[in-house]
Every structure is written in structure tokens, then in C-alpha cells.
Amino acid sequence: MTDTMDAITADRALKAKHRAMWGLGDYPSVARDLIPELGRVLVAAAGVRRGERVLDVAAGTGNAAVPAALTGAEVVASDLTPELFTAGREFAASQGAQLTWEEGDAEALPYPDASFDVVLSCVGVMFAPHHQKAADELARVCRPGGRIGLISWTPEGFVGEMFRTMKPYAPPPPPGAQPPPLWGDEQHVRQLLGDRVTDVVARRQIVTTGGWTSPDAWRDHWKSVYGPTIATYRNIAGAPERVAALDRDLAALAGRYDRGNGTTVLDWEYLLLTARRA
Numbered sequence: 001m002t003d004t005m006d007a008i009t010a011d012r013a014l015k016a017k018h019r020a021m022w023g024l025g026d027y028p029s030v031a032r033d034l035i036p037e038l039g040r041v042l043v044a045a046a047g048v049r050r051g052e053r054v055l056d057v058a059a060g061t062g063n064a065a066v067p068a069a070l071t072g073a074e075v076v077a078s079d080l081t082p083e084l085f086t087a088g089r090e091f092a093a094s095q096g097a098q099l100t101w102e103e104g105d106a107e108a109l110p111y112p113d114a115s116f117d118v119v120l121s122c123v124g125v126m127f128a129p130h131h132q133k134a135a136d137e138l139a140r141v142c143r144p145g146g147r148i149g150l151i152s153w154t155p156e157g158f159v160g161e162m163f164r165t166m167k168p169y170a171p172p173p174p175p176g177a178q179p180p181p182l183w184g185d186e187q188h189v190r191q192l193l194g195d196r197v198t199d200v201v202a203r204r205q206i207v208t209t210g211g212w213t214s215p216d217a218w219r220d221h222w223k224s225v226y227g228p229t230i231a232t233y234r235n236i237a238g239a240p241e242r243v244a245a246l247d248r249d250l251a252a253l254a255g256r257y258d259r260g261n262g263t264t265v266l267d268w269e270y271l272l273l274t275a276r277r278a
């Protein structure tokens with residue numbers, strides 16, 4: 001009993017930390033300015049239709065939920081960080097979309113079994129620390145014959161490499177937590193979902209980001225807007241030589257990827273995976 005209580009307390013503390021992390025910086029600008037196409041790509045790939053009940057897990061500001069609602073579907077945008085819903089509501093209003101916003105942990109979704117026709121997550125569920133728990137929840141709330149659609153950064157792509165670059169500087173992950181970009185590995189996701197899905201279709205695609213004057217400018221922008229990067233810098237704030245080293249490492253990463261001519265242009269690889277609930 002005490003062990004169970006300890007585990008519940010530890011999980012609550014971890015989720016509170018994650019919630020605070022995603023509230024840092026300016027995630028809404030990342031979704032709005034850098035990766036808005038991902039939501040539309042996911043909604044199209046999952047074939048969301050008018051009248052369907054759709055859940056967007058780890059929806060953030062509604063990158064997928066808003067285009068899903070614009071099809072005429074009945075959409076719930078769920079996220080651990082309700083602070084993001086203010087920007088999400090503004091985004092939805094600007095698009096003329098109507099949907100519901102609800103706080104929820106991807107590892108313990110507050111919905112009955114089989115309550116949605118389509119369950120989506122756009123670079124979202126990958127950040128829940130316990131992959132099997134989260135995958136079990138995606139499968140549980142999707143009705144038999146419904147669809148699951150996921151976009152996840154790949155381990156080999158830019159964002160996966162960025163997380164590997166930050167790892168030596170970040171606080172150690174809690175026991176049992178798995179690295180987010182593993183969700184970008186098709187075999188990993190197939191294993192997580194197992195025989196609860198059929199018709200798995202997976203492909204790697206690219207979203208191109210740009211507009212920075214240099215790799216250094218990308219880094220300076222990124223360390224001011226992206227919660228996980230801000231949290232990593234906070235972890236080493238007392239060690240200026242480590243801050244300088246991370247500055248160098250991130251700029252070097254962006255420098256290696258930069259294919260721009262005069263401005264910095266970066267291709268970010270993701271896995272787009274759709275499946276049918278058995």
C-alpha cells in the first residue's frame with residue numbers, strides 16, 4: 001500500500017514538473033510559426049470526417065485538434081498543460097473552429113473505453129514518460145474499427161538529435177521513463193500497440209523550418225521558446241562553462257543540418273503512423 005502511494009505521489013510530482021516545463025517559454029509560437037502543417041497532415045492522413053468523435057492527445061494549442069474540428073468532427077483537445085489552452089482557444093476562434101478543451105494525462109485519459117472514432121497525437125503523446133501506459137490508453141479509448149494517427153519526431157532526425165545533444169546537460173530522467181523520440185521508431189510503436197491494431201501504415205516525412213539568420217540565431221530563439229530546452233539550460237545555469245558548451249553543441253547541430261542560402265533552413269524528420277483499432 002505504501003509503495004503504491006509512493007508511486008502515485010512520485011508520478012504526480014513528475015507530471016507537475018512536465019506541466020511546468022511545457023508552460024515555459026512560448027510553445028504556442030512553435031506550433032503557430034514552425035510546425036503548423038503537421039496538424040493538417042495528421043488530420044488528412046487519419047481521414048477525419050464530419051460527425052466523428054475525435055480525441056487529440058497532448059494537443060497543446062490544438063495543432064491537430066483545430067483542423068480536425070474544421071472538418072465538422074466533434075473534437076476534444078486534451079493536454080497535461082491547460083496553460084496552453086488560452087492560445088489554443090484564440091487559434092480556434094481565429095479559424096472559426098469549435099471544440100472542447102480538457103486537461104488530461106495521456107497515461108490516464110479521463111474517458112471511458114471506446115469513446116472516440118479517431119485518436120490523434122501530433123508530436124504529443126511521445127512526451128509522456130511511460131510509453132506502454134500511454135499506448136494502452138490510446139488503444140483503450142479508441143473504438144474497435146476506429147483509427148489512431150500519430151506524428152512523432154524520429155530518433156535519427158533533427159529533433160531526435162537535439163534531444164540527444166541536450167541529454168548530458170539535462171536532469172537525469174526518472175526511473176522507467178523512456179526517451180520521447182523512440183515513438184518515431186516504427187517498430188517501437190508497433191510493439192507498443194501490438195495486436196490491438198491492424199492496417200499499420202508508417203512513413204517518414206519532413207517538415208521544413210527556417211527564417212533564422214544563422215545556426216546561432218536558431219539556438220538563441222529555440223532556447224527562449226521551447227520548454228525542454230529552457231529546462232535543460234536551467235539545469236546547468238550555475239555552470240557557465242557547461243552553458244557555453246551546450247550553446248556550442250546546439251549551434252553545431254543546426255550548422256550541420258542547415259541547408260539554407262543566407263538564412264538557416266532546417267529539415268525536421270518525423271514518423272507519420274496510422275492504424276486501425278482491431
Ligand SMILES: C[S@@+](CC[C@H](N)C(=O)[O-])C[C@H]1O[C@@H](n2cnc3c(N)ncnc32)[C@H](O)[C@@H]1O
Pocket residue numbers: 015018019022031038039057058059060061062063064078079080081084104105106107121122123124125127128129
Ligand atoms: C511538442 S508539444 C505538442 C503539442 C501539439 N500537439 C502540437 O502539435 O503543437 C507536446 C505537448 O505534450 C504535452 N504533454 C506532455 N506530457 C504529457 C502527458 N503526460 N499527458 C498529456 N500531455 C502531455 C505538453 O503539455 C505539450 O502540449
